Amino acid sequence: MSFFKKVFSKVGIGAAKVDTILDRDLYRVGEPIDAIVKIKGGSVEQQIDALYFSMHCNYIGERENSEGEEVDVTRTATIDQFKLGESMLIQPGEEIELAVDMEVPLDAPLTFGRTKVWLKTGLDIKAAVDPGDRDYFQIQPDHMQANVFQALEDLGFQMHEAECEEASRWNSRLPFLQEFEFKPISGPYYRRLDEIEIVFNHGGDHLEVLMEIDRRARGFSGFLAEAMNRDETKTRFTISDEHPGEVLEIIQHIIDDNI
Template structure:
């Protein structure tokens, strides 16, 4: 019976199971992800090589003129290694990690989750997935509020594969596309795209792309060649929040 159970466990029947329980499933960037990994032994004793947690996110990639969804690992942590889980035994492994500051926030089609995996030799590795809602930093929230105050509406937010000269640590960036629906920029701009590169909780670099609306034949020619798009880099600190609306309006106005 022991050999038969071992064969069944190798294909996942009667094998050890894993279940990760998060203390909070909604977190702001920089906060701690805390919880416990619960393991339950199967019908036989099994050697576990590793328990690891991977923070993952989705992003899109252009392949043959079509968009495909890809998965990226933002961070990976090992929480246990090399132990035996006995038949029917229960074990718990508490964990606490800081949510990386460059994790994309949960908006639009973006999904962020914690993947739990066990490494078991000669067997199917048990896994578990737990989704997380990621909230922006105070600086990012301030930018969103200012764009709304200036008459912009968030049209789309998407994680996209990034060119090597734009990306930082991750293979993608999260783009926020704003369109002017009221205020002074309506009729002057097609859109403003913003990418956040947080350096710390109270500091964030913005890459802004200002897309001017075509005016006349010259404007149409510029638009056809993508010459109507202007890229701006600016770093915002928490102490700038009080004057952020005036500063961003002046910056966009300069390139409108």
């Protein structure tokens, strides 16, 4: 019986299990995450060599189909990963609890639109299928990002889409960038702009904002400019601890200078 238990544990049957419990399910970028990891022994004694964690998200990439056309595909990126290398021996049915702390990376995507973020926990057990656990959580903007969103809303823009898209040329450690698309629905830029797209580059104590302003085509010259993609202006600016009203003034000044 003991022999069969050992064999089954190697293929994941009757093996140790792991469950991570996050202190909450909503965080802001840069915030700490406090978690409790519960490990429960299986039907046999097992040596756990390490406890590892990885943070993931989904993003949109492209691939060529059988007809040679580019089609969208959903891919997974690893945002961060680390492991606790302290080994432990867990007895059958034994329960172990560990307190673990980590941090949401500054360049982690916000969970807007279809973007999902999750934490994966695993046990490193030699000659066995590693048990794992997956926990989804939300990432919200910090105060600097929130100030940018609020300023655009106060100027009459509404977020139309938020997407993580593959961007290998982007100067980032991640294979994607997150774009936020805003369309004017009221205010001074209604019927004057098609949309504004922004991308954040978080520096910790400051926030760099890359902005693309898409002007609305007006008349034949505007139509030609739009056809040649000359109706788009790319710019960037940096904010830190400015008051929300000051952020609005900065963005309004930049838009007015580029339309």
